[in-house]
Every structure is written in C-alpha cells, then in structure tokens.
Amino acid sequence: MVFSSVEFLTLFLPLAALLYFLLPVKMRNGLLLVFSLVFYAWGEPVYVLIMLGSIVMNYLFGLGVDRFRAREKAKKTVLALAVACNLLLLGVFKYADFMIGNLNLIPGVSLPAAEIALPIGISFFTFQAMSYVIDVYRTAAPAQKNILNFGLYISLFPQLIAGPIVRYSTVADQIVARRTDLDLAAKGIRRFIVGLAKKVLIANNVGFLWSQISVAEAPCAADAWLGAIAFAFQIYFDFSGYSDMAIGLGHIFGFRFLENFDYPYISRSVTEFWRRWHISLGTWFREYVYIPLGGNRKGVAKQVRNILIVWLLTGLWHGASWNFVLWGLYYGVMLLAEKFILKKLLDRAPAFVGHIYTLLIVLFGWVLFAFDDTKALFAYFAAMFGTNGGFGAETAYLLSSNALTLLIAAIASLPLGAKLAGRLFARAGKSRRGGRIAFRAAELGWYLLLFLLSVAYLVDSTYNPFIYFRF
C-alpha cells in the first residue's frame, strides 16, 4: 500500500489510528506490527514472507551478537554472517537478473534470466536490518529480546517502503517506550498533509509532464530541458513528500524519526546537495561503510578509494542497472573534484554561480538516473543540446499549461513558505487573543485546503505512480 491512495486514507489510517488510541499502551506495538504487515502484504501478498523471514533471521543474529559480546572473534563471525545473509537476500531479489545479464555478455555464457520480481522496499528494510545487527555489535544499542518489538522496527509502516532508513540506535528506546500527545499528533498531521500535497499535487502533476516528454521520439531542446526540470521536481517532491508523510505518521504514533531532506535544491555545491538529499541513506553509508573502511583517516589515496566505493554502492542501491552505477560514480567524481579543486573556487565565487553550477550538475544527474536504456539516455542528452532543434510544435502548449505548476514547484523547493509561517507564528504568539485565533484559523484553513485538494486529485487520479519500485 502507499500513503497517497484512497484505501490508505479512508480505510487503513482511520482504523489504525482509532484502534491504536483505544488499546492500552501494552498492546499498541502488537497492533502496529499487525497493521504494518497488512500494509506490506497489501502490495506484496507473497513477499511479505520474505520480510517475516528477514525479521526472524536478523532477530536471531542480534541475539547471537549479544550472546558473544565478550568473545570478539565469535561476535565478529556472527556479524559477518549477518551482513552476508542480508546482502545475499538483496543479491537474489534485487540484483540476480542484473548479474546474469552481465555474465551473459561474456562470450560463451548464456544463463537463463531468473525473472524474480523485486519486493517493494527490500532495500530499505534490509538496510535497517543490517543497521540493527551492526549497532548491537558496536553496543550502540542493546539487542532487542522481544521479537515483536524487533519485527516492528523492521516493518513499521510509516517508513517501510520508501524510507527514511531509520538506524536502530536512533529509535531503540522509542520502540520500547514512547509518549503520544496531542501537540506531537498535531505536528504529525501537519507534516503528513504537507507530504501528501507534495506528492499528489506537485510530484504527480510535474511527473505527468515528464512522462509525456520522456516518451517523445525526438524531443526538441526546449522540451528536453523542460522534461529534465519536471523530472527533477517530480523526484524531489515525490521522495521528500513520502519522507514527510512517514515522519508525520511517525509523530502521530509517538515516533520521532530523523529528517531526510533539507531543501536540497538551494545548495551551492554538490557536496552540500548530498548533505541535504536523502540524508538517512548518506548517513547509513557514512556510518556503516565509509568510516569502517577508514574514512579520511588513512591518507588521501585511501580516502579517494573509500569515496568511490561508497558512491558506487550508493548508485547500485538505487537500482540494478548500469545507469545507476554510472550515476553514483558521477557523484563520487564530482564530490572528489569539489573536495580537492572546486571547493576553493566555489567559495570565492558569488552565490548564484554555486547555485547554477549545482543545479546543472544535479539536473544532468537526474537524466542519467532516469534512463536505464543507454541508447535512450544518449539520445536524450543529445536532444538537450539541440540535435532535434530548439523548439517543437508542442513546446508552447507544454510550457503554457505547466508554467504555473512549475512555478509553484520552484517556490515550494525553497524554505520561503516555512520561514513565512514561522514568522507569522512568532508574531501571532506576541499578539492579542484575536490575532492568535486568526492565525490558528488561517492555519487550519490552509491545511484543510491542501488536504481536500489532495483527496480530490486522488479520487480523480489519472497519474499516480510509485517511483521507488527499483530501490
């Protein structure tokens, strides 16, 4: 199931919330676990078994690591086994056909495709599972003795299928004991509605524009740029909207997840962009790959190697296809270039240079990301540089009917709205009672508007894709 669907809003969420707050505290984790499994099984009725298997397996690994906490070697063996098993799971269900396809390129090799469908969210929950075993190994958190609690950590529906990737050490305490209160719930509802609106009102609309342009046979340069911009907005609003919904839902049930996006498109360098984009994934790789490899503490050569490894894996994590590998390495190289050369130049240049440079690099990155067919990828790049002419028959129509949507997307990519709301809130706080009530009413009206419009777009939805099925 996904949050941006009528069945989630009219069936799943009301039932889950109602029962959650009716039940005594002791039974709430059990309830959330059941709902989470249903949530997953809704989209993957068979693959839910894989998730259950992963829960049992990693629960046992956690206990194993804990049992051998005094015996370094045995502890390490269990950890290695745990990581190997999780990677194997990922390898079979996500990368099997990619590997077979590449092996078949070797002359004389001809293996049949495994044709295994990718279980939704497997990259997210497998990474969470590994985070658990590693955190227990590092004694960053105690092992979870209760399998229901552990199952809840792996399957918790708010962040189950599109993140954020929650590291075990950051929520270990919250799983056992957390407080729900009205203010946190209100915060959660606001956050959820903002995320829903980002996904349904902005991402789906600009995504539709991208879907029109990306299938065009020979788009002109203007269309190709428009398409790339639309895709950049789609993936940001879709993904960050999903994270907002996850964080908001978490709040309603008393969880406090870490932030996942921080206005990435205002960055002045690629390095900054990746500090603001999909933060939980970057943190995961830093904590569990980059630093264990030695990070930057073992000389420049090793550091370069480590950065390239991390970005190769980051690329591969996004999908089993060469364009994602290329996309990851592209960023690895850009980050290295910034670290050793460009940073000084960017620091001295006026701000707008950094902004434009970053946006261009990111935009080309998204084109790389969007096409897993190399031929189509190069054709699209060529189109951006005018091989099919500058303007086409449809340009004026596409531009005129999407200009306002794109403008709204651009404004919503900036922290302006949040700043304005913060300022109004501060002023309302200082004003008399009437002012405070007016502020509250306006706020309620704004969120009602976003919610009702989102529902309207869902009920009459023509285009509502789930774009992380490859992650």
Next chain:
Amino acid sequence: MKNRIFVAVFAFLLGALCVLTFALPKKEFSENENRYLAAFPKLSFETVRDGSFMSDISEYIADHFVLRDGWVTLKSLAESALLKTENNGVFRGRDGYLIDSFDESAAAGFEKNLEAARAFETAAESCGIEVRTLLAPTAATVLKEYLPRFAVTADGEGLLRTASQTLSGFVDTLETLSAHKDEYIYYRTDHHWTALGAYYAYCAYEKSCGREPLPQEAFRPETLSDTFYGTTYSRFGAFLGVKPDTLCAPAAALAAQTTLTNGKGETHTSIYYPELLDGKDKYRYFLGGNDGILRLKTTAETGKNLLLIKDSYANSFLPYLIGDFDSITVLDMRYYNGAVAELFDSEAITDVLILYNLKSFCEDRYIGFINLTE
C-alpha cells in the same frame, strides 16, 4: 490545548470519509460518467494472493468515494486555476466547447485499420458490392480554432488525405464540415456530431453515390432536449458554468414505417428511443445505444440493401438513410462476433458503408474482424 481543535477537525474528517464511503448506499451505475461502477471484490485466498482483491478494492473505494462528483469537480477547478486547459483527455476550448483530445498516440492504430478497410473494399467489390468509407473528422480536427491556445492534436487532415488516396470509395466530409464549422455541427459537451453535422456528412455521402441529397427541411429537424450533458462534460469534470447541449433529431424518420430488430430478435417500431431522453446519455435516443447487430426494415422500395459497419457516429446519421434503402443491417464490430461475409447473402446486401469517426477508427481494435477472406 491550542492544537485540540486542529486534531479534532482532521480526526473527524478522516473518520467521516471512512464511514460515509463504506456505509452510504451504493450506486451500481454512474449516470454522470455513463459507466458501471466497480463492485465490491470477491474475497478469497486466490484473489488476495495474486493481489487482485487489493487493487479491486482500491478501484471500488475510488468509484464509491463519498461525494465523488464533488471531488471530481474540485480537481477540475484546481486544474483550471493552474491554467491547464486539459483534464482527463478533454480540452476546455472557446465558446464552451469541451473537445475530446486526439493526439499522436491515439492515431497510432490508423494504418492497420486502414489496411483492413482497404482489403475489405477490394474483396467486397470483387463480389459486386459497392463500398463507401466515411471517416468523420472529430471536433479536434474540424474545430481547431476552438481549441485552447497552443493545444496540439494529431494531423487529422493528413490521415484523411491518406485514407482518400488508399480507398477508392472514400467519402470526404472534412471539406463540407469545415465549411460549416461555425454552425452547431458538434455538441459542445459530447464527443459526437449533432444531427446537423450528420446531415452535412449525409449530403457528401449521397453525392459520392451519385444521388441528390434531400434538403434539410425534408427531414424536419426537431428539438428534443436542451439539457443534454454528454461524455466530454463528464470526463472534463467541471460541473460549473458549462452550458448544456441541445439534442435535435430529424422527425421525418418517426413517420417512416420502420422495424428495428436486434440480435436477440426483439423488435422496435422506430429507430428512436424517446424514453432514453430522461437519462443522462441522451445520445442513446438514436438506436438506443450500440448493439452488435441491428436489422432495420423500411418501406423505401429502392431494391437496395445496405450493410452499415459503424461506431456511434452512425447512430445519428442513420435517420437520413431511411429513404435510400429497403433494409439496413447495422454492425458494431466491438459487439458483433459473427462472420461479415455471411450477411452479404442472407441480407442480400447491395451496398456497404463503413462509418467511423476518425479517432475511434484509429483506436478501434475490432475493425480487423471485417475481414472477408477468412
């Protein structure tokens, strides 16, 4: 404290959406959208395992969502506010025209179907039967200047030109319809042509057969309803500020002695169905909708029998033909699954007319079944 109202409002809203969507009585058929709504899916191990139960329930909820039409309108208004001129494949054009879009992807099946029509024409003419093919341009082609600014459509003129070069019995209607484009020849809220548009096409058809068309007055056009909201209205979803259409039909066909027999053998003494004027889809007044096969007997005594292979555009065209043929066999290939060749003998066919609107001719997947050689 200060958040109490906020939380209460949304908790109430969500609860209300849930309860009302599931508890309110359900409609089986949507008059407005002219289609059957999804039924509650069957719950079984199989349907859950393959996920069809889940996807069906999603459709069920969307179809029976409380105040569905209101949400559809709200979305349509928001799209208009975003300066979008298209919603669900319908353009909001000038002068209240809601025009069914016709884009390149819709035109993709044109060549295959044209080849089927060509093969049919050759085969039928070798049996001594004259074939005419009338592909009616839709409003997106004829009413180009009524489309919103910059709107893009497939090259309807080009497709029709290709058809006229391919088929020896092609009937050109683009010229005459374009000449009358500022008259009321297409409904503003429906994807069909009006009785007047069909009349101009009739004139072109008669001339191509070497007959003199009767003047329009001879058919005595009569207004039957001025509250017709058609298919493009439903799809566009803006239920505010759109004027309804006027439905007209040639009354002369009422006076003519006709018998209409459907595939099940049921007979009807008129080609019109006045009782359907009370429903939403008033276009069904003509022929009562689309049947697989209809047999119409007239008292024209011309010695000619027509086989009409058609889509719904022909329904309002047929009344003009009653004086020209002793019998008209009407085939809708979407619903007819018998062999076409057998009808040539059993109905003593002398003429064939293939009549589709250009868009459905491109999109139809059943035209290939007119094949005579198999």
